[in-house]
Amino acid sequence: MILFLDYDGVLHPDEVYTRGNRPYLAVAGELFMWAYVVEDALADLPDIRIVISSSWARFLGFERAKAALPPALGQRVIGATWHTGMKVSDHGPPLRYPETVWDRMTRYQQIARWAKRAGLSDWLAIDDNDEGWPDTHRHHLVHTLSATGLGEETAAASLRAALASRYPRKDDDDAPASGLINGG
Template sequence: MILFLDFDGVLHPDSAYLVKGRPTLKAAGELFMWAPLLTDLLADFPAVQIVLSTSWARELSFSRACRWLPDGLRARVIGATWHSSMKHQADGFSLSQTWWDTANRYQQIKRFADRAGLVNWVAVDDQPEGWSADDRDKLVHTNGDTGLSDSRVLASLAARLGGKP
């Protein structure tokens, strides 16, 4: 099972901004304050692997985005919907804007899932816009202000991962 994981609005409130190149939360709490809830939930699902579906991978780089995660989550990360090669044309020149920049979160995830031949996946995200009715059951939608701190969201994620609701 693959879990596509957004950061903002999921692991902390959707109020994170880059300030002098460093992510800063401009809301009550701290960055990744709800990550332990996901770590605890995933303890019951050892086969779940994570693909980052967060803009942090583009803005900071995949490796820097990963370093923000606690060890228990970082060890499960196998990739991201964004890869730095996406910003280069075939001739090696950099693009100022890429397909990924204009795609909604669902399109980014779906493209990754299709290319990897994934069938068994779920996404946890606070951006429900653009999701196909065919894959809507794969989205665990969070409120950007409460993320995974909402027990109903955690129960929904557990159910989608194969646990009890």
């Protein structure tokens, strides 16, 4: 399974800006302060891979965006929804980061495009941006609030529930009752 992971508004509040090409959090807290929620949720699910669906890949580059994650998450990353091969638009004034096709897509469109190209049916996204998500694909989204991300227990519980519905875990209660060994 693939987990599409946004950073801002998910792993820390969305108030992230760059200074000298380095991201910083402009509110109380620290970058990736809620990453442990994803780490914990994936701890017993080693086959889940991550695709970065954050603008960090666009503005910092894939390798820097991947390296910014805690190691337990970074080692799971296999790609990003944005890549350098996306064509630059010729419209509008020159920008520090010229507009691309990706910039004109909703986050859902970015993710759906990647999932379709990869032939995925089993995927999940964690994002604070739910613009354009059709009702038919809402089951693929764990929606967070921009200011509280996965730091809000409701969002963290939604992530755990979404993973549990895809990967049910055996409880000890499901194990057969032990009986007498060799008849007594």
